[in-house]
Amino acid sequence: MSIDRLTVLAALLALVPVTVAAQAPTEADEAERLFHEGASLLEEGRYESARVVLERALALEPRASTGFNLASALQALGQSWEAHQLLTRLEAGELGELDARLQEALVALRRAVAEGLGRLELRVRTPRTVEVFIDDERAGELVAGSVLGRLLPPGPHTLRAVADGHHPFRAQVSLERGQTAPFVVALEPLEATPTAPRADPVEPPAARERPAGGFDVGLAVGLTVAAVVVLAVVGVIVGVVVS
Structure with a gap:
């Protein structure tokens, strides 16, 4: 291979990392530019424009400062729930580390x-442990004697709770802006299968036993009395006819 061709090949190989290096900071530079533009719009009170610009910046490069400014714009627009969700991501470290200054500002924004x-x-109260769902999303476990608190957007919400050995619990709860609503979850225990009462068997009266020889004294006495009554009646009738 000639020296000229080696020189050209070396030059082409040298261009590859330079090209990648030139492309890599493009999105970061754009995110930086959008961040400063959004911050200026936020200071001017142009919150909707700031929201659009900062959302673009955050999509290009997750950054804690960008997320904080976007949450500020959302709060100013009255979108408190969206701001709350973004602040939750910030606190979880999803957008990078928070310095001391940003942490202090986040508490105030919260x-x-x-x-x-x-x-x-x-x-x-009972049972001891209950699994709670709010709007069909698991909110956690509620233990007797403790409190499970959740921030929610104003309006109606569906509350559901389940526990072993108890009927599922379901209720509708409505919240207002700035309201703190206490609520007691009450689960009914499953009823045991009823058992039918057990009655003692009734035995039929024992059959009358005849004495040996087949002669029943009781039966004979009964027949004798019946015969006397019949004769008396006949005598009365005969006496009436004769007289």
């Missing part, structure tokens, strides 16, 4: 977001 939501506080 309070503002909670004012636009309702809070449901669940308690249970």
Whole structure:
């Protein structure tokens, strides 16, 4: 292979990492630009425009500061539930680490977001452990003597609870903005299968036994009395006719 061809090949190979390096920061640069644009719109009070721009920035590059600004825009637009969900992702570390300054700001934003939501506080007396579902999503286990609290958007919600040995529990709960609603989950135990009462068998009276020889004294006495009565009646009738 000639030196010229080796030189060209080396030059082409050298271009590959340069091209990749030039492409890699493109999305990051765009995300950075959109982040600053969204921050400026947020400061100007143009919350809807800020929301659109910051959503694009977050889609390009997950970043805690971008997520926080987007949650601020959502809260300003009255979309407290969407802001709450985004803050939950922030707290879980899904968008990166939070520095001390951002953590302090997040606490304040959390309070503002909670004012636009309702809070449901669940308690249970018996049984000891209950599995709770809110709007068909598992909310966790509720233990007797404890409280299971959940922030929810204002409006109606379906509450369901199940426990071994008990009938399923289902109820509708309605929350208002800023309301804290206590609710006691009451499950009814499954009834045992009823057992039919057991009656003692009734035995028929014992058959009258005849004495040896086949002569029944009781029967003979009965026949004698009957014969006397018949004769007396006949005598009365005869006497009446004769006289």
